[in-house]
Amino acid sequence: MTAAEAVGTHADLPPLTLADEQMLRAGHRLVELVVARLSRPGGGPAHVPRSRAELEHLLAEPVPEHGEDLVGLLERLAGSVLTAGMRSDHPRCFAFVPSAGTFPAVLADALNAAFLSLPGAWLVGSGPTQIELVTVSWLCELLGLAPGSGGLFVTGGSEANLTALTVARDTRLRGDSRGARAYCSSQAHPSVAKALHILGFGRHQLVALEPDDGFRLAPDVLARRVRADRAAGLRPFLVVATAGTTGTGAVDPMRPIADLCRREGLWLHADGALGAAARITDRGRAALDGLELADSLTVDPHKWLFQPYDLGCVLLRRPSLLRDSFRLSRHYLDTGYLTASESRDDEVNLSDHGLQQSRGLRALKLWLSLKTFGASAFREAVERGMRLADHAADRIADDPELECVTAPSLGVLTFRYRPAGLGPGPVLDTLQGRVSEVVVARGDAMVLPTTVRGERVLRLCTINPRSSAADVDSVLGAVVDAGRRLTGPRTPDPRESLTWLRQPAPADR
Numbered sequence: 001m002t003a004a005e006a007v008g009t010h011a012d013l014p015p016l017t018l019a020d021e022q023m024l025r026a027g028h029r030l031v032e033l034v035v036a037r038l039s040r041p042g043g044g045p046a047h048v049p050r051s052r053a054e055l056e057h058l059l060a061e062p063v064p065e066h067g068e069d070l071v072g073l074l075e076r077l078a079g080s081v082l083t084a085g086m087r088s089d090h091p092r093c094f095a096f097v098p099s100a101g102t103f104p105a106v107l108a109d110a111l112n113a114a115f116l117s118l119p120g121a122w123l124v125g126s127g128p129t130q131i132e133l134v135t136v137s138w139l140c141e142l143l144g145l146a147p148g149s150g151g152l153f154v155t156g157g158s159e160a161n162l163t164a165l166t167v168a169r170d171t172r173l174r175g176d177s178r179g180a181r182a183y184c185s186s187q188a189h190p191s192v193a194k195a196l197h198i199l200g201f202g203r204h205q206l207v208a209l210e211p212d213d214g215f216r217l218a219p220d221v222l223a224r225r226v227r228a229d230r231a232a233g234l235r236p237f238l239v240v241a242t243a244g245t246t247g248t249g250a251v252d253p254m255r256p257i258a259d260l261c262r263r264e265g266l267w268l269h270a271d272g273a274l275g276a277a278a279r280i281t282d283r284g285r286a287a288l289d290g291l292e293l294a295d296s297l298t299v300d301p302h303k304w305l306f307q308p309y310d311l312g313c314v315l316l317r318r319p320s321l322l323r324d325s326f327r328l329s330r331h332y333l334d335t336g337y338l339t340a341s342e343s344r345d346d347e348v349n350l351s352d353h354g355l356q357q358s359r360g361l362r363a364l365k366l367w368l369s370l371k372t373f374g375a376s377a378f379r380e381a382v383e384r385g386m387r388l389a390d391h392a393a394d395r396i397a398d399d400p401e402l403e404c405v406t407a408p409s410l411g412v413l414t415f416r417y418r419p420a421g422l423g424p425g426p427v428l429d430t431l432q433g434r435v436s437e438v439v440v441a442r443g444d445a446m447v448l449p450t451t452v453r454g455e456r457v458l459r460l461c462t463i464n465p466r467s468s469a470a471d472v473d474s475v476l477g478a479v480v481d482a483g484r485r486l487t488g489p490r491t492p493d494p495r496e497s498l499t500w501l502r503q504p505a506p507a508d509r
């Protein structure tokens with residue numbers, strides 16, 4: 001058989017190709033499944049617990065040598081596989097930083113896959129690149145950043161932090177990281193420490209300072225430490241301020257920290273993965289005053305701009321610095337085939353601006369969502385998340401069995417169930433974990449514990465625009481209910497053994 005005979009004439013379908021009717025049938029069913037999912041976010045449980053053994057049973061199989069019906073596969077995935085775990089867009093899911101998603105974003109991802117959108121080199125993906133450039137400039141404008149700011153869409157907040165810190169290192173240390181020191185508060189996200197680790201810094205080179213009473217990095221403490229380190233011969237080069245800590249939503253004071261960084265010649269990176277999006281509202285702009293002064297900023301549209309994963313963004317006051325760190329010619333090896341795609345004149349090769357060479361058009365999700373709904377709808381949705389946190393705080397203040405621990409900040413607040421007569425201590429701490437377990441086991445809400453000043457508390461992040469005041473009330477009611485059932489008719493004695501709290505409550509399991 002000749003090689004031409006072996007590949008066939010294409011009178012039949014080529015490999016890995018479906019007939020039009022098959023694609024249309026599967027596509028219609030997929031849209032039905034998507035609409036059913038998105039139109040009833042509160043229709044099912046907020047959490048579907050599945051053990052590893054159950055999922056192995058469901059999915060472990062040999063490599064499928066022969067194909068099967070695509071519609072059946074889509075139904076199986078939507079029915080029992082993708083639903084396992086937490087439902088982030090559930091209106092009573094207040095855990096972590098829930099993402100809500102939008103229908104235009106779903107279509108954007110499908111379009112990208114169909115068109116194999118590749119905003120890496122202009123030659124390959126000029127249209128996709130221009131969409132990304134426009135979306136970045138919209139984001140800078142919406143956040144009120146300085147003219148000339150720009151950046152890149154990346155996988156999420158962790159990669160945005162890594163990208164920004166790479167530029168900070170290259171700009172300030174110029175290839176010699178001996179004695180270098182970076183600063184943040186102990187409330188910063190672990191992705192900051194991870195980024196420095198990837199960049200080759202030792203853990204001792206990240207100084208994590210204790211925050212003030214409001215969980216903010218204190219400028220005077222920072223200034224003293226920077227001066228002391230300099231006096232000791234060390235080389236301070238970077239401050240990471242957090243614009244909305246994950247635990248309590250605290251905002252490091254940007255303006256005084258920016259002043260200090262300017263005086264001391266330090267790079268200021270603002271990690272706004274959780275909170276920066278609030279800048280699109282007046283209230284958020286006031287809470288995040290001075291954010292525009294940062295040299296670099298992390299924003300995570302897959303959090304408070306309601307996009308599906310993966311969508312993070314790194315923005316810089318001087319975006320050309322990205323090219324200085326990441327352009328291919330700086331890291332050139334003998335790969336002549338890439339010279340064909342070098343950019344000319346005003347063409348932009350976004351693969352020169354970050355880690356990835358082949359990169360998807362993540363920006364399209366946000367572009368299509370913004371064009372479909374308009375920025376005003378986004379503003380209203382972000383406002384709503386902050387108002388909902390205020391509502392939760394009011395309800396907690398009205399309830400003698402609940403106690404607010406940290407006030408709402410950027411849609412995050414912490415509180416605890418505290419029956420009369422039970423003071424802080426290990427019993428109260430254990431009780432919070434148990435309350436959360438009981439509420440989560442009921443299935444229709446997600447409230448998880450965290451630690452604040454060494455004490456266990458419950459945390460709400462209320463940024464889902466499909467959550468209502470009634471959802472907040474219902475979850476707080478469930479917390480009180482669980483607390484009462486766990487503590488029973490008596491008030492627990494802090495001196496007694498904790499074992500009673502560790503027993504499963506009778507009707508929980």
Ligand SMILES: Cc1ncc(COP(=O)(O)O)c(C=O)c1O
Nearest residue numbers: 156157158189191246271273274
């Ligand atoms: C403040 C902060 N920074 C960084 C991250 C990491 O972002 P991602 O999960 O998108 O990598 C998070 C995630 O919650 C965060 O809250």
